[in-house]
Amino acid sequence: MTTHEEAAGEERTAVRPAPRKKISVIMPARNEEGNLERAYREVTEAFSRIPDYDYEVIIIDNASEDRTGEIAREICRRDRRWKYVRFSRDFGAEASISAGMRLAEGDAVINVFSDLQDPPDRIPDFVKKWEEGYDVVYGVITERQDEHRLRGVAARLAYRLIRFCSDVKIPADAGDFRLLDRKVVDAFNRLEERERYVRGMVHWVGFRQCPLPYQRRPRRWGKSKAPFWWCFQFALNAITSFSTKPLRMFTIFGGIVVVFSAVLSVWYALTRILNIDNPPRGIPTILVLLLWNLGIVSLGIGILGEYIGHIYAETKRRPIFIVAEWENFDPQQIKARLEQSPPVT
Template identity: 40%
Template sequence: MIPRNPDAKDLISLVVPFYNESEVADEFFREVSLVLRNIAQADYEIVCVNDGSTDATLDHLLAACAADPRVKVIDLSRNFGKEAAMTAGIDAAMGDAVIPFDADLQDPPEAIPAMIEKWREGFDVVLGKRAERQTDTYAKRSTAALFYRVHNAISDIKIPVNAGDFRLMSRSAVDALKQLPENRRFMKGLFAWIGFRTTEIEYSRRPRAAGKTKFSGWKLWNFALEGMTSFSTLPLRIWTYVGGVIAAFAMLYSAYLILRTLIRGVDIPGYASIITAVLFLGGVQLIGIGVIGEYIGRMYVEAKRRPVYIIRKIYQKDDL
């Protein structure tokens, strides 16, 4: 591991997706700018991505951009989702180190200097690992833990537990990430897939500074499905085993019926047992078709090769 030159002045890029975050935007810039200004031997840029906000978020971003030349605002043409907005910001970031960051300030900006210190020691990726998640509800903590267990059990790519999008990536890691062509992007998995020398720092997550989360239970469920189907084919393969088990039981049951008929004669067929078997097998088949459909749907989206995002306009201080 080769340490970086301690006399070099580094450019740090903070990439921040914004979606209806007008309540927290001003506090975000106050806290983040204070931390970034005090990092030794470094300059910085804040790449803000307005992901189709319908409130006054863009106005707050443009005001910050007009006041600070180190703030860049990328205004997307509509709401493309956090993963696409993060991709847009990472694509536009010019820094030697790039840090995806949430606008709600639950991940503390004070952890950024520790990440930069680790990066300067020679690591390409520095994960921000949540030491505890007491600010989340019990249901969210439980379902998150279940997701990590299931995903890492069925996928060859292991996602670090309790590590979100908050991390530092070197320019080499960012350039590798930008080579991945997926349209449907599960960023936690893509971050893990590229590899590179990785370490982590722990931090305590804070309550949201203002506003409300934009992720409902339904969105989180779909996000989990996206993650599991993006990096594993086991959900498809498992239906081969399910079919084999059912076929084996069917063969055993048919052998039992033949023997019973030879010994006791022919019984009157039972309607209840027939309809139960038909409904059970029909349900199993529909579940299997649904899993196949999830993969076919993703193939359909990828085959169209639409862009991940569309930029309406990029704002910098000189343009305002």
């Protein structure tokens, strides 16, 4: 080879562009027909501000009963970067996020709910923090706009109760709006529990994490998919999925009651023997004590039942979700991603 040819080869090697990083956006949806087109515009605008990145958007349809699937397919036909998956039934938001994690191909994955209360225009800020070296960038809600005050207070109290009870440090007011590096996604996908609390699972896997404060926007279309009873069940599942502290608290409480009862028994015995004072008598006192005892025992049995229920659900080994339809996915690729866990690295 001549010197000229060697120089030309070196020049071609030098100008070869580096592979572009890819960002995957997971977008859970249920009955969001009025928000999808707006979501398409806002996500497209957000990525126009970071043109050096490729991206894909995966809409996870939780068996919507409106035109969500029809609109999602139309978007997918217009833009091949957008993909669509529909569940066979409503498996819940946690299953939607888990499915997105399985299907995402990007170097980083961001979760954005299709109600757009978490603003897609903050996506570049998440990516910036990621490029600074953080593996997990989680959004922290500083303000909930146009939300009923009582609901906002209840949400903050629930976050703090979950944080207190959890065996894993879960930041207060951290939601599901977050970015995960590929190695975090792979670690997350190796977690096989059926009863899922994704926020806790993300913090359980560890890695370098940082918060990103943001204001949660009001919902412009549709109704919230999180009524009070759903929120209560969500908080209860979060606590029992990530902590045995309630069981330990009842153990400690039971020990205290036993000690107190023993001391009280000795005291009553001494007062009777020494005729110091007659212990109080009366049916109301007995009834109150019995009702307190019944309530505390019932509460303890209920908490124990929650843990037993989790064990029961895990032993059945049912899938977390079932995919019925998809768009813009290779059939072999989607089956492989849904059926196999990533290798341990």
